[in-house]
Structure formats: C-alpha cells, structure tokens
Amino acid sequence: MTKCLAKAGATVLVPARNITKAKKALFEIENVVLYPAELDLSKRDTVESFITWFLEHFSKLDILFNCAGIMTVPYKTDSFGNELQISSNYLGHYHLTNGLLPSLKNANGARVVNLSSRAHWFGPFNFVDPNFEDISYDKWIAYGHSKTAMSLIQIFLIHYRMRK
Template structure:
C-alpha cells in the first residue's frame, strides 16, 4: 500500500496549488488546530475553495483574532481542549446539532516535545493531545462522517514517529523514565495507527483515512524548544529569527507544509486509497533502511497493531 502514485507534485507544491481548480461548495470540514500554523493555512485554503470550515480551538479569543476576515469559516464558540475529554464531547454534540454531515475531518492540533505533564485524568500530555483527543473526537463524529457518503479523515503525524513504536506496556510513562522526544514519537506513531484503524473499520461506510507528515515547519508547535535545540535543527536564521534560511524536501514553508494536508483531504488522486501515510503530496514509501531520508516505519502502518490500539485505548488510558 505504501507505494508513491506518483502524484506529479513535490515538496515545493503549495496548498493553494492543490485547490486551484477545485470547487468545494457544499463540503463541510472540521480543522482542529485551525487557528494557527498548518491548521490555519489548511482552513484558509479550503474555505477559499468554497468549503464551510468549522474550527474548534483551545483559546477562543486568540482563535477569533486569527480567523477574522476569513469567509466560510465558523469558530466554535466554546473551548475545545483535546486533553479535556468533556470539551471534546461538548463540541461533538454542538456539531451534531448544527450539521447533518461531515465531509472532511482534519486532525491538525497537537503539541511537541514538552516537559512531562499529565492531563486531568493522569494521561501523559503528548499522547493525550496528539492521539487520545482525536480518537474520542472521531468516535463522536462518526454519525456525521457516515452520512457524508465519501468522508475523509486526515490526521497529522510527523517524521518523529521514527523515534518510537507504540508502547502497549507503559504508554503513559508511569513506570519508565520520561523522554520528551520518545513521548512525542510514540504519540505521532499512535496518530498514524489511528488512520489505519479508522480506514480499516469504516471504509465500508465510505470513510477513508490518511496520515500526513507535513515536513519540518517552524510554527508555534516548536515553542517548547530552546534556542539551542532549534539551532541544532538548523531552525535559527543568521539574524536570530526562528525559521530556515533554505528549504528542501523536509524543510518547508507553512503553505508547502499544508499542501499534503489539503491534498489528502480533497485530491481525487487518492480515490480508492486509504490507511496510507503521505508526504510531499504523495503516498510515502516504506522506510526500510537507515540510509533513507523519507518514508514511514512499518510499526506506524501495521494493521494488526492499529486495530489492537483502537480496541485497547479505553483500557490503556484513563
């Protein structure tokens, strides 16, 4: 399944280019994290192509400022914090009361490489925000996804999934020492496995799911990183600003990073596909040796592991 199409696009393709000939009128889309960074660029691009885009946010006032002036975008008026399950449930009820279908769900919100902290239920915060919140959100939105008769679920992962497979024995770091990068890697592996499970379980309902590695983009996601860490990643410019001096297949602008998200959300090139990990606006190859600089690890697309995680999540987490 992990075979490039090839799509004809590249790392330099922008989100605007993906939708330049698209008419998304009548499509209903949710973008978590849709008020900043890659989520905001995705929401703006899809709304400009005619879709109705609904954005839930953790900070409603900040999100309102970011979304000011955008047509076809509706901000959920209450807090939705993916690490607070009751707010996810409340958003699900609100959406179901207003919309009879959901064509596209983009799970873009997340956190990265933070010091050890836990949500209100005791779950490690990175797995809570990056995986658990979206797992429960999908459960609450399944009726609307099924009614779309051709829905897509797009979940952001990261190259960081290379750092760790999913640890079924101690996913919350209750018994092992905490490493923020291992925790982030595990969370992004879980996000990829979520796509595999959703696609396998609900493709008969005409729901297909995709995982995206957007590339390395300097956004607010990196706020928890020190100047030293960013320098090691080459993400500090000569003038001291955060960002890249040059771009390549991995280092991208925000619009280039959002391109693969938008491609997975709307491209007809992916009709008949699902459960795949994508990067650079194409299906990524399987990462099979240490010399490869692209691709997805087998542990992040294993169907048996994905279905096990889907079933055991209520037992593994509080």
C-alpha cells in the same frame, strides 16, 4: 489549510483551544465558522461538548482534519492519568473522530486526514508503559509515541468503523 479551503468555497468549522487567538487569526476570512467554546483535545469534556454541539448543528461532515496537538512538553497527565502528549495528539483525536462518525458516514464519501510527522521515527508506541510510569520520561520520545499512535491505531478505527 483553513484559508485555502474557505477561499475554494468550503464552509470551514474551526474549533480552537484558545478562542481569542483563533478569532485574531481568522478575522475577516469568509466561510469560516469558529466553534464558540474551547476545544482542548486533552480534556474529554470539551471534546464531548464539541461533538454534541456539532451533531446538533450539522448533519454531515465531508472532511475532518485531525491536526491539533502539542509538542515536547514537560511531563504532565490529563484527568485520566494519560501522559499529556498521547492524550492531546492521539486519544483526543480518537475520541473526536469516533464521536463524529455518524456525521462522516452521512457524507457518503467523507475523508479523515490525520496530520502526523516524522517523529514516529523516535520509536514505536510503548504499549506496556504508554504513560511513562516505569520508564524515564523523555518529551521527544513521548511526542514520537503520540505520532506513532496517530499513524497506526486511528487508521484502524476509521476503516473498521466507517465500513460498519
């Protein structure tokens, strides 16, 4: 996606969890700007830092691709106690999109693309116990929950907040 957009003439800003790997993958691709610090969607402080940096350097954002994430990892929680897959795959994107809404609005016709998968078929989002505190943890079910949340809830945020 990055290569195609850059080749078409778009300036593509790429944040990454691992800067070294990103530099290697993006080496010599024109029109690509690598965000100079870590962005780990499960770490709220890195999301906040990226949002602040972006708003200082850019006035508008034409397209936001929410496509980062983790898959089927052993049980772990973020600093807020959220199961890690829901934290990375949904809450991080939610927080990022919400923080970038002013720039998206400034673009007058911006698009937000949320990458998901068929994993939402693994089950509906568990609103009662999203962090697997009372039910047995299954990494595939947790991954499915994160994809269901991404498909359902963020769409509401974007449509509701973009219209205000």
